Structure formats: structure tokens, C-alpha cells
Amino acid sequence: MDKANPRLSKTRQKKIISLVSQYWQRMTIAAVCMIVVAGANGAMALLVKPVMDDIFIKQNREMLLLIPGLAILVFFLKGVGSYGSEYLMNFIGEKIIRFFRDALYEKITDLPIAFIHKEKTGALMSRITNDVNIVKGMVSNAAINLFRDFFSVVAFLFVIFYRDWQLALGAFIVLPIAFYPIVLFGRRVRKFSTGTQVTMADLNSFLHETFTGSKIIKIFNLQAFEKERFKEKTRELFRLEMKKVIAKALSSPVMEFLGGIGIAFIIWFGGMRVINGTSTPGTFFSFLTAVMMLYDPVKKLTKLNNTIQEGIASATRIFDVLEETSTIPESTTPVILEKGPFDVQFDQVSFSYSPKDAPALKNISLRVAPGEVLALVGMSGGGKTSLVNLIPRLYDATGGSVKVAGIDVKDLSIASLRDHIAIVTQEPILFNESVRENIRYGKMDATDLEIENAAKAAYAYDFIKGFPKGFDTVIGELGSRLSGGEKQRICIARALIKDAPILILDEATSALDSEAEGVVQKALENLMKGRTSFVIAHRLSTIDYASRIVLLKDGEICEQGTHDALMKLEGEYFKLQTLQAIKP
Ligand SMILES: Nc1ncnc2c1ncn2[C@@H]1O[C@H](COP(=O)(O)OP(=O)(O)OP(=O)(O)O)[C@@H](O)[C@H]1O
Ligand SMILES: [Mg+2]
Known part of the structure; x- marks a missing residue:
């Protein structure tokens, strides 16, 4: 190989x-x-x-x-x-x-x-x-x-x-000729085996991708294209498999034939010794049996x-x-966070995903007071998600520091820090467990009543009750039945039940219709009271209650202030607002 x-x-x-x-x-x-x-x-x-x-x-x-x-x-x-x-x-x-x-x-x-x-x-x-x-x-x-x-x-x-050393010496000149092809053919078969394994792995990921993406393939009319791509792969697999088959199928007749030559020699030489009386038939057959039985372990050893x-x-x-x-190492002397609310402070923070990537955040300085609601807005790719990801240390800032309660997050116990943060991520992520267990992820010792209350607060209770087994319905059983908004509301319930002093909502209600969003929004606003909250939203109408709005653009703070102050500024925020206002 x-x-x-x-x-x-x-x-x-x-x-x-x-x-x-x-x-x-x-x-x-x-x-x-x-x-x-x-x-x-x-x-x-x-x-x-x-x-x-x-x-x-x-x-x-x-x-x-x-x-x-x-x-x-x-x-x-x-x-x-x-x-x-x-x-x-x-x-x-x-x-x-x-x-x-x-x-x-x-x-x-x-x-x-x-x-x-x-x-x-x-x-x-x-x-x-x-x-x-x-x-x-x-x-x-x-x-x-x-x-x-x-x-x-x-x-x-x-x-x-032991049986016949003279015959043995003779045979050992001939036998290696018969055994050597085992090594040769073995190598060839293995070479093609690795080839087929690689192609099979490729085929697997291709199938996974195209089956999960079948909607896109149909909509974009790419069936013929994908079929051809698949055929190319099976063609390659066929070619490699056939080479393997040839190597395998040839190996035993060739080896048997060469082995036959060896055996013929042993019969000739050994037979002669039996006829001459230097050996007995028993010695000969015992010898021959040992030679034939030698084949298997030699093959395995190669x-x-x-x-x-x-x-x-x-x-x-x-x-x-x-x-x-x-x-993201744990500090050697980790500090445990006590009870909130805490302030969260970004001190000249810069961040890039990898040394070769352009910085996603540049020189961000920002202090969010305990219990304050901060809204983050801005164009897609502006760095909003990247910024909030630094608080629970999903990533670490490349420069500057992020502080919670005045302590650098790098000095805090990671578990304690994350215990104090509830987050609704931009993509709703649910596990293949019952709805109840999914909400319980926010608080492992939650009672069923607490779970139901959290679902009610997130306006998820009614549709969950409508599932075949209610709260015990397993997410997977629903298949793709869960709508984006329903998923989001289960995720919100999961964050709510955690009852953490720092709350991060990354587009938490983006998949809801305006009416549902309004209701969930009210519930969230109630919840944010007394918690240091970060709310990311594209729909600006959902954040005008925030005590402060920060607009991120290309990883930098571009504007900040209250809704009214920013509108007066007639800058980026004003532009975003007017753009959204003229949309039907
Ligand atoms: N895992 C990642 N690896 C490398 N680059 C990333 C990663 N995630 C985001 N980025 C890049 O970092 C920049 C900021 O992305 P970020 O997700 O923070 O933007 P955002 O403001 O949350 O955008 P959106 O409103 O679309 O969610 C973008 O240029 C993005 O391409
Ligand atoms: Mg984002």
C-alpha cells in the first residue's frame, strides 16, 4: 500500500x-x-x-x-x-x-x-x-x-x-515460488480495496447531501445533473471493483497452479524416496499434510x-x-459568578475566526449595565452573532477583553459563566428527544409544571398540545412538520426556563409572523426585566423599546443611542428604518 x-x-x-x-x-x-x-x-x-x-x-x-x-x-x-x-x-x-x-x-x-x-x-x-x-x-x-x-x-x-529433512530442503527451494504470489496479489487487492473504500465514502456523502437537499434539486430542476454525477461515481466504483475482482479471481488459480508445481515436485522427489525405501508412505503423507496446512497461516502472516x-x-x-x-482554556484559578444581574463590558474587543480571515469585529468598546436591554442591529454579516458569541466564550476575543461583572470572562469558571447565560441561537437547534426534554435542556431539574409554564410564556403551549403525544412527542416523529416559528418558540421556552441573568436573543422571533411575533415579543420584554439582555433583530420594529440600540457595520460600532436619537441622526439606522418602512 x-x-x-x-x-x-x-x-x-x-x-x-x-x-x-x-x-x-x-x-x-x-x-x-x-x-x-x-x-x-x-x-x-x-x-x-x-x-x-x-x-x-x-x-x-x-x-x-x-x-x-x-x-x-x-x-x-x-x-x-x-x-x-x-x-x-x-x-x-x-x-x-x-x-x-x-x-x-x-x-x-x-x-x-x-x-x-x-x-x-x-x-x-x-x-x-x-x-x-x-x-x-x-x-x-x-x-x-x-x-x-x-x-x-x-x-x-x-x-x-522432523519427517524428512532432505525432502524439506528440496521443497524449500521450490515452495517460495508458490508462496510469493500470495504477497503480490494481496498487495494488488488491497490497493483496489482502499480505492473502493474512498469512492464508497464519497458516494455516501453524496447520497446524504442530495437526499437531504432533494427540495433544492427539484426546484432548480437539477435531477438530470445529479443523476449524471451519481452515475459517474458508480462507474468509477464499478471499474475499481472489477479490478479487485480480477486480482482476486486470478490469485487463487495462479497460486494453485504454482502450488501444484511445488506439490508435483514433492510427489516426484518424495515418491522416489518411498520407492527407494529411504522413506515410508506415512512419512510422505505426513510431510505433504504439513506443507498444505502451512499455506493458511503464511497467507495470514503476509x-x-x-x-x-x-x-x-x-x-x-x-x-x-x-x-x-x-x-478556550479554563483559567487555572477560575472565579465563580455569584447572583446576577451583571454588567457586560466589551473593552477594545477585536476578533477574527482564523488568522487568515478578515476580522469579524474591530475595536468594540461597549458597556451594558445590569438589567439593561441592548439591541444589536445592522446589515447581515455585520458581526452581531460574532459579538454575542464572545460572552459565553463560544469563541475568545483575539484582542481586548470581554468582562462580566467586571471580571474578564477568561478568568471565570466556564461552567459558571455559561450557567448565567441563556441564549436563543439564530438557527433553532432541537435534539431528537421529546419536546419536554428539549425544553428541560434549559434546566435539567425542571418540573413538568415549570416546563409547561415556560412553553406558555413562549406561546408554544397550544401548538405543542396539538401534537399527537403533546409534550411527549419526539421531535423526529414530527419529521419536517415543525415550522420555523414553532421551532423558535420551543427554543425560546428552553431559554426562558433557564432563568439566567444574561439573556441573548439572536433573531429569536424572526421566523414568526408579525402577529405571533408581537405576542412573543411582549412575553420576552417581560422576561428581560432585570436581566442584562442582548437582542439581535433585523425587523427594527421589534426593538424600539430597547434602552439602547447599537448598529454594527463591518465589525465596527457605527452608531448607538435610543431609537429616537438615532432617527434624528439620519444616518445608517435611519436608512435601515426607511428601507424597511417602504417595504410592503
Ligand atoms: N464560523 C465562522 N467562520 C468564519 N467566518 C465566520 C464564521 N461565522 C461568521 N463568519 C464571518 O464573520 C462575519 C460576521 O458574521 P456574523 O455571523 O457575526 O454576522 P451577523 O451580523 O450575525 O449577520 P446575520 O445578520 O446575517 O446573522 C461575516 O463576514 C461572516 O462571514
Ligand atoms: Mg447572525
Whole structure:
């Protein structure tokens, strides 16, 4: 496969070794089991000789009972050893899978959202679902191959040389010719396998995208285009699969033929020795059995390197995630926030999503007094969402500082900070749980009554009651039945129930019609009393009650003041207002 053999750093190797070595007792028993299997394999080949020479040729009746008895014993031992080693090695492997899955999930859940955006959700998911399996393969299958197959090879070689070393020397000049193609064909098949895996993954994401986006495809009349794109992919898959089929289908006849040459040599040379009287038929057949049984473990051992390489590649991907350091670190001496209300202050804050992006916020200085309602307005892309995201430390300011209750948010305990902030995000996000549980996310110990009251306050109670199972309806069961406004109202209920001193509403009512918006707005206004609130809105009519309006443009504060003051200014805010007023 790949020529550049990947390697794991010393610390990563140590981590895996220390993980595996926790199970050293099981490993030892497994190794003993594997040696038993290998021994039984060798014994089977050995037994062929007495069967031939004593039972068939000498017609010894004692042996007629003894040998079948021995055969039963050998097969029994092999079975026990095989079960024991499979069970134990897979036990260890599955433990490792579980360890890495849990560790990855914990890590990813704690990492900042910037990391998840950067890595792509699908790729992160495949760390937890696929990569861990491949690492398991490396640890348990490679160990099984190494021990069981290696010992089996040793056992067969022992039988071969023990039975007839001269024939063995002869055979070892011929046999490698038969075994080498296993390696060659194996490589080819693997090459095409990786190719098909990549294409399959591509096909999967294509299907996911086009099925979820089927509405757009239909509306824009892109069926023919998408069908052609899909056909291109299946065509490529067909091509790779056929190459794999050819490599696979050719490999066994070619190998059998070459093996046949080897066997022919053994029959010729060994047969001659039997006819000359230097060997017996039993010796010959025992020898031949061992040679034939050698094939399987040799084949498996040639795959060993590949399993290890794949495992290392996956382990590297896993460790890369596990060793990722958070760009939003918890302070070493975290301060716990006491009871609100608090003021929120931006002190010459600048922010960019990444060093190569243009700054989303530039030199923002702003103080919002405890209990004040601040409205943020401005053109799309002005930086409103970016600004409020800095308060709960979803991102950290690149320059300047954000302070809550006079303390830099970086010095606060992250959990305590977020405990004091309720947020309705711009895209309504609901989980596939019951409506009740979705609202409960705002306050895990909320009673059913509190949940229903929050739903009432968000004007969500009536439509929720109308669902098939009311509050117990699972979001997924509703499919796409939930309208944008309904989703928003459930999200508002979730934020309301949290009862936090800092409230952030990012376009919380944008999907509601004017009438519903008016009602929900009244409820929100009541709620904002006594809370430091940030309200982002495009529809300016919904924020004219705010004590202060800040207009963001290109990441900078462009204007601020009350509605009346800004209107008098006849600047940007005035322009926005008049633009909206003339709309039908
Ligand atoms: N995750 C992100 N990565 C990189 N750039 C981003 C990201 N999110 C937003 N931006 C950029 O930052 C700038 C400000 O975006 P922001 O979402 O804060 O604007 P907004 O005022 O909330 O706009 P809207 O009214 O459309 O919601 C935009 O130029 C946007 O493209
Ligand atoms: Mg926004």
C-alpha cells in the first residue's frame, strides 16, 4: 500500500502499550491458548504418519483404536484453544474500542465549536465509529496472527523437517515460488480495496447531501445533473471493483497452479524416496499434510503488516484529536459568578475566526449595565452573532477583553459563566428527544409544571398540545412538520426556563409572523426585566423599546443611542428604518 510507513510517536506507543498491558493476565492465557492451537495443528500433521504406516500398511489393530482417540483429543484441544484465544483477544480489543470511543466523545464534546467546524462533523464521527475498529484490528487481530499463526508455522516447519529433512530442503527451494504470489496479489487487492473504500465514502456523502437537499434539486430542476454525477461515481466504483475482482479471481488459480508445481515436485522427489525405501508412505503423507496446512497461516502472516499499517494510520487520527489542546482554556484559578444581574463590558474587543480571515469585529468598546436591554442591529454579516458569541466564550476575543461583572470572562469558571447565560441561537437547534426534554435542556431539574409554564410564556403551549403525544412527542416523529416559528418558540421556552441573568436573543422571533411575533415579543420584554439582555433583530420594529440600540457595520460600532436619537441622526439606522418602512 503506502510506501511511507506511518509511525506512532513514543508517547503514543506507550499509551497503547499501557492500555493493552492492563490486560496482561488475559493476554498470557490467550497466548497459551494460541500455542495449544499451534501445537494441535502440528500434531494433526504428525498423526498422518501412524495412520498410514501403522493402520493401513501394518494393519495394527491397537493403533486402530489409539489413533482415532488421539485425533479426538487433538481436535478438542484445538477447539478449546481457539475459543479461548478468540474470546480473550476480542475482549481486550472491544475494551480498547470502548476506551477510545469514550475518550474521543469526551474530548470532542469539550473542544470549542471552532474545532468541530474545522474538522467537519462526518470526519469526527468516523473517528468514533470506524477508526476505533481499525485500531482494535491492529491490537487483537495482529496479536492473534502473530502468536497463533507464527506458532503454527513453526509447528508445521517442525513436522516437515522432523519427517524428512532432505525432502524439506528440496521443497524449500521450490515452495517460495508458490508462496510469493500470495504477497503480490494481496498487495494488488488491497490497493483496489482502499480505492473502493474512498469512492464508497464519497458516494455516501453524496447520497446524504442530495437526499437531504432533494427540495433544492427539484426546484432548480437539477435531477438530470445529479443523476449524471451519481452515475459517474458508480462507474468509477464499478471499474475499481472489477479490478479487485480480477486480482482476486486470478490469485487463487495462479497460486494453485504454482502450488501444484511445488506439490508435483514433492510427489516426484518424495515418491522416489518411498520407492527407494529411504522413506515410508506415512512419512510422505505426513510431510505433504504439513506443507498444505502451512499455506493458511503464511497467507495470514503476509497480511499482518497491512493490518498494522492501517491500525497505525487510524491510531494517528485518533490521537490527533485526543491530543488537541483547547483554544478556550479554563483559567487555572477560575472565579465563580455569584447572583446576577451583571454588567457586560466589551473593552477594545477585536476578533477574527482564523488568522487568515478578515476580522469579524474591530475595536468594540461597549458597556451594558445590569438589567439593561441592548439591541444589536445592522446589515447581515455585520458581526452581531460574532459579538454575542464572545460572552459565553463560544469563541475568545483575539484582542481586548470581554468582562462580566467586571471580571474578564477568561478568568471565570466556564461552567459558571455559561450557567448565567441563556441564549436563543439564530438557527433553532432541537435534539431528537421529546419536546419536554428539549425544553428541560434549559434546566435539567425542571418540573413538568415549570416546563409547561415556560412553553406558555413562549406561546408554544397550544401548538405543542396539538401534537399527537403533546409534550411527549419526539421531535423526529414530527419529521419536517415543525415550522420555523414553532421551532423558535420551543427554543425560546428552553431559554426562558433557564432563568439566567444574561439573556441573548439572536433573531429569536424572526421566523414568526408579525402577529405571533408581537405576542412573543411582549412575553420576552417581560422576561428581560432585570436581566442584562442582548437582542439581535433585523425587523427594527421589534426593538424600539430597547434602552439602547447599537448598529454594527463591518465589525465596527457605527452608531448607538435610543431609537429616537438615532432617527434624528439620519444616518445608517435611519436608512435601515426607511428601507424597511417602504417595504410592503
Ligand atoms: N464560523 C465562522 N467562520 C468564519 N467566518 C465566520 C464564521 N461565522 C461568521 N463568519 C464571518 O464573520 C462575519 C460576521 O458574521 P456574523 O455571523 O457575526 O454576522 P451577523 O451580523 O450575525 O449577520 P446575520 O445578520 O446575517 O446573522 C461575516 O463576514 C461572516 O462571514
Ligand atoms: Mg447572525
